[in-house]
Amino acid sequence: MNRIKGWKYTLILGIFTLLFSMGFIQGINKNAEGLLSTFGFDKISVEAKENPIKSRTYGFTKKEVWHLKRKLKENLTLFVFPFEENIKNSSNTMFAKILAVSASYPSFADVHMVQGSFLTEKQEENQDRVLVIEEEAALRIFKSTDILGMDVELMDKSFTVIGVNKRKRTFLSNLLKRKEPDVYIPLQTAFVLDENIEIPYLQISILEDEKGIQSEKAVGKILEDMGKGPSNYKIVDYRGFQKRAYPINAITTLIFAMLMIYYLIRSQIKTIKEIFSTLADGCKSHYFLEAVQSNKRTLGFLMIHFLFLICCTYIVLKRVRFDFYLSAIKDQYDLYDISIFINNLFEVVAAKTLFQCISYFSEFLITFISISGVTLGGLLLYLSFYFLQHTRQQIDKVLFFFSVSYLAALLFASIVMKVIQLPAMIDIKSTILIYSFLFFITYRKLCAFNKKL
Incomplete structure (x- = not known):
């Protein structure tokens, strides 16, 4: 009885862990892509490194910002300058995180406006003293969110509130x-407040029609033409994150497909041996035709079984790609390992803005779940087969429980994804393939055990 319970618990936990892990990997990737707004991962980031001698960054001055905008006119560009400062009105003061940004910011990061509008190009060109404030910050300072047109003081200057945004409640x-x-x-208003500031962050969109900048090398060349050493800047192609994130589920699917084909071929070989064994026994007899006639039902069943296995193999081969799933990045192949895990964690801690660390944090989570979750799910399923080998259960009851528990785990994994505010991105092809593989193995294990009895 304990072995039956052990099989049931480990089977359900293994299926749920595996399905949830695969859904989490896809969901977190979609979540990150949504937060990265219009261009998603199709952009290049440039971050100025710190100069340890002069204790400042290799950022871009006001003149250099205009030069880069003209140089990169084919691409949409975003410049960001983060700083912290007190903002206050007549009754309240708050120490706030402030972001001086180009008007193109909503195309590069998700901004959910609940009142008013975001900063415009005209306001930036006119160096207007206007601002957009986050809903919670507005409540702390004004005790209300109905504040459009009201003034607030920042760096001894009066700014007018033109919009209120709300943080999007997503998992990331x-x-x-x-x-x-x-x-x-x-x-440009930030330059009015302090002409000596240098902009440390630049993002460049990558367009589908292949116009303008398309690579890190091209960005480095522009920096060189400006007299700036590319080595003083951290240039990151965001598409690299996507290339590493998407293949994980494909690799998991490939593993199950290979195992499925392995067991299908083994069964085909076994079936062929049984057919030849039956025919060989008939050849030994003086009445070969009579012997074959008496075994025609057995031979017919074996032939149908063999054709069924061939069809299954064909379907798996057609549904799964067997090319190399790990995309080339920087002329080499990157696979998740402990160094990527640690590097992503470091980048998340060091990042000063949300859009700067979204990609690193999403890859950190995907790395963690791909190493731990998929591995744990596989081990639990393997353990469930160990218990199954030592249970005395009718085949039909076991297969019925297996099918119901698989559907229940799939539904429960989708509900969990919904609760933690991730899109339920279950790959149907992978789900069906994993189900078919586990169903096939369960059936074989039961048949083998019943023969021993």
Whole structure:
């Protein structure tokens, strides 16, 4: 009885862990892509490194910002300058995280406006003293969100509130809440407040029609033409994150497909041996035709079984790609390992803005779940087969429980994904293939055990 319970518990936990892990990997990738807004992963990031001698960054001055905008006119560009400062009105003061940004910011990061509008190009060009404030920050300062047109003081200057935004309640943004700004102001207005500032962050969109900048090398060349050493800047192609994130489920599917084909071929070989064994026994007899006639039902069943296995193999081969799933990045192949895991964690801690660390944090989570979750799910399923080999159960009852528990685990995994605010991105092809593999193995294990009895 304990072995039956052990089989049931480990089977359900193994299926749920595996399905949830695969759904989490896809969901977190979609969640990150949504937070990265219009261009998703199709952009290149440039971050100025710190100069340890002069204790400042290799950022871009006001003149260099205009030069880069003209140089990169084919691509949409975003410049960001984060800083912290007190903002106040007549009754309240708050120490806030402020982001001076280009008007193109909503195309590069998700901004959910609940009142008013975001900063415009005209306001940036006119260096208007306007700002967009986050809903929670507005409640702390004004005790209300109905504040459009009201003034607030920032760096001894009066700014007018033109919009109120609300943090989007997604899985990633909730985890990275402290990285989100409280206030947005126009980039050119920040230069008015302090002409000596240098912009440390630049993002460049990558267009589908292959116009303008398309690679890190091209960005480095532009920096060189400006007299700036590319080695002083951290240039990251966001598409690399996507290339590493998407193949994980494909690799898991490939593993199950290979195992499925292995067992199908083994069964085919076994069936062929049984057919030849039956025919060989008939050849030994003086009455070969009579012997074959008496075994025609057995031979017919074996032939049908063999054709069925061939069809199954063909379907698996057609549904699964067997090319190399790991995409080339920087002329080499990257696979998740402990160094990527640690590097992503470090980048998340060091990041000063939300959009800067979303990709690193999403890859950190995907790395963790791919190493731990998929492995744990596989081990639990393997353990369930161990218990199954030592249970005395009717085949039909076991297969019925297996099918119902698989569907229940799939439904439960989808509900969990919904609760933690991730899109339920279950890959149907992978789900069906994994089910078919486990069903096939369960059936074989039971048949083998019943023959021993």
